[in-house]
Amino acid sequence: MSYFDSSDDNDQYDEFGQKQKRSRKPIVIFSILGLVAICLVAFIIRARSTNNLPEDDILLSQVTLTITPPLDTPITESLIPTLPTASLLPSPTTINQSSTTITPTHTIAPALAPAFENQLSNLEELKDYMLDLINQDRLADNLSPVKRDSYSDTIAQSHAEDMLEREYFSHWNLEGLGPDHRYAFSGGIESAQENISFHSRTSSSGTPISIFNWEIQLDDIQAGLMDSPGHRENILYPYHTHVGIGLAYGPSKGKVYLSQEFINRYITLRTPIAPPDSGKLIIEGELLPGASQPFINLAYEDFPKPKTHAELAETGSYTPQGEFFYASEPEQNGNTFWAELPINQSNIPGLYHILIWVNVEGEEVQAADALVVVGEY
Numbered sequence: 089m090s091y092f093d094s095s096d097d098n099d100q101y102d103e104f105g106q107k108q109k110r111s112r113k114p115i116v117i118f119s120i121l122g123l124v125a126i127c128l129v130a131f132i133i134r135a136r137s138t139n140n141l142p143e144d145d146i147l148l149s150q151v152t153l154t155i156t157p158p159l160d161t162p163i164t165e166s167l168i169p170t171l172p173t174a175s176l177l178p179s180p181t182t183i184n185q186s187s188t189t190i191t192p193t194h195t196i197a198p199a200l201a202p203a204f205e206n207q208l209s210n211l212e213e214l215k216d217y218m219l220d221l222i223n224q225d226r227l228a229d230n231l232s233p234v235k236r237d238s239y240s241d242t243i244a245q246s247h248a249e250d251m252l253e254r255e256y257f258s259h260w261n262l263e264g265l266g267p268d269h270r271y272a273f274s275g276g277i278e279s280a281q282e283n284i285s286f287h288s289r290t291s292s293s294g295t296p297i298s299i300f301n302w303e304i305q306l307d308d309i310q311a312g313l314m315d316s317p318g319h320r321e322n323i324l325y326p327y328h329t330h331v332g333i334g335l336a337y338g339p340s341k342g343k344v345y346l347s348q349e350f351i352n353r354y355i356t357l358r359t360p361i362a363p364p365d366s367g368k369l370i371i372e373g374e375l376l377p378g379a380s381q382p383f384i385n386l387a388y389e390d391f392p393k394p395k396t397h398a399e400l401a402e403t404g405s406y407t408p409q410g411e412f413f414y415a416s417e418p419e420q421n422g423n424t425f426w427a428e429l430p431i432n433q434s435n436i437p438g439l440y441h442i443l444i445w446v447n448v449e450g451e452e453v454q455a456a457d458a459l460v461v462v463g464e465y
Contacts, residue, residue, distance in 0.1 A: 259282060
């Protein structure tokens with residue numbers, strides 16, 4: 089965990105030293121031989137140098153050792169999952185099903201954030217402004233703009249408010265859920281790639297500093313993201329189609345949290361359905377314009393475990409925890425595709441990710457990461 093000071097404003101605190109002066113005492117020695125006057129004590133002036141203490145953003149971040157941003161650059165975290173290419177996908181295999189019946193469930197996660205009273209009356213305007221900044225950066229790189237997505241907005245806003253309210257900064261929350269879990273547990277099917285940023289607006293004495301110009305604040309946040317290679321890569325990923333933006337501000341704490349949830353919307357997918365007496369999962373979906381050649385992976389991970397504040401403080405960039413164990417090319421008729429998939433590994437309870445890849449302009453793009461919960465969670 090590292091702490092960095094950033095001086096984006098020109099405000100300074102001057103501390104003046106106190107001038108100290110010693111009085112001069114003449115020492116007179118009288119004797120029989122006459123009067124001898126001796127010794128004057130010189131002035132000694134002590135002045136302390138002025139300390140310029142920046143009172144602007146103090147940025148807290150968990151960063152990898154390979155990223156060393158300048159001190160005046162906002163430090164943030166990003167989620168850029170490694171997207172396997174077709175040649176890296178595992179070959180289709182057959183998973184032998186046990187006779188034990190496991191009924192998969194599509195459950196809702198624990199409460200993602202406590203009750204929170206938003207302190208920003210113009211929140212929607214600020215989110216639109218951040219969207220403009222994102223798209224300015226994308227257009228400068230000859231990329232298509234992304235659209236704000238109301239569903240992704242909800243996920244991003246929930247995480248930003250949760251980090252502010254429960255005072256942590258991480259892609260994981262205190263329940264141990266990462267961006268893929270939070271998005272999927274809320275009913276989303278797309279794969280979410282997340283950037284987060286934290287700014288502490290306090291003076292050297294710890295007093296919160298009000299934000300009067302939010303456009304300048306958001307300019308600084310986005311500039312910091314673009315100065316960081318991982319976040320820049322996420323913002324400029326060519327195949328993002330939508331983004332959710334979360335912004336939470338606590339005036340009494342002097343803290344600002346931002347969350348950007350980028351998604352790739354290239355398919356629609358029906359809620360996974362599993363026959364009650366079967367260990368297999370039947371899914372059906374439709375390709376949206378621009379997408380072709382769907383390919384399906386299954387990945388497994390154990391149930392996430394809660395994390396303490398200390399554990400969250402040690403986290404950095406997020407990597408999905410699922411391990412691939414199955415791959416398949418679904419049946420297809422026009423833009424409609426369907427498949428019957430095994431959803432358990434030897435009856436092991438846990439989280440089963442349905443990862444769907446599509447071809448977009450010759451590139452393999454992850455379009456979905458739906459979750460199925462097997463067993464008690």
